[in-house]
Amino acid sequence: MDRTGQVCIAIRDVCKRYKSSQEDSLSDVSLDIMQSDVFGLLGPNGAGKTTLISILCGIIPVSSGKVQFFNNGAPYSNAERKSRIGFVPQEYAFYQELTPRQNLDYFGAMYNLPKKKLEMRREHLLEVLGLEKAADRKVGTFSGGMKRRVNLAIGIIHEPDILFLDEPTVGVDVQSRNAIIRYLQQINQAGTTIVYTSHHMSEAEEFCKNIALIDHGRVIAAGGLQHLKTMHDAISLQTLFINLTGEEYRD
């Protein structure tokens, strides 16, 4: 069944002001993210990308506005929303003192995965993400690229329908970056909706179908990547980004 063309996440008039802040970190953000999309949330430092992803994952509340999730047109229940979403944060979200196998067992158990299913998922992810040989070594001893792959494996241990990734390839070498993006492309082709942030414009250009460019907490452009490039006469995503967000630093 072709599940594309259905809205998966409807974001409506979302504003966010942190308690300690005098300014909105997000202002009137409205976006539709379609089922089975690879959707890039892009923007300069401090634009509001992590804030928006944290809201979508249910980690922080909106100040106003709302977010609704749909599965084949039907709204998700709260329980479904929790169990069908995966999140790969910017920070490492694993225990450094444990091995990848132990980490995956721990986080898989948190999703109440049956033992057999958990073992199958664990071994599958260790293999496809090239972690088999190091599966029983403490993660704290790993290289940056290996740690990023462990972070990804944990975020998808429960086979989520919707996967949020906050800079999943930051600080990794070309080999690990390719392995991560290749695997994400595979699960997207199998139907997983992916929402991701990155500062790596050529990676995002290769990976995303649709994007939203965010600056100073506002959506300044959203839509199909090719369409936006044509509309703004940009030869690449990087040119589009600079054309729309300007050259000045965001301090």
Ligand SMILES: Nc1ncnc2c1ncn2[C@@H]1O[C@H](COP(=O)(O)OP(=O)(O)OP(=O)(O)O)[C@@H](O)[C@H]1O
């Ligand atoms: N916990 C917080 N309390 C107060 N302000 C915050 C908090 N977290 C983020 N902000 C502010 O909200 C704005 C958006 O931050 P956010 O981290 O969402 O941006 P970002 O686009 O993810 O940036 P980067 O690309 O640097 O990761 C910034 O001005 C930031 O200083």
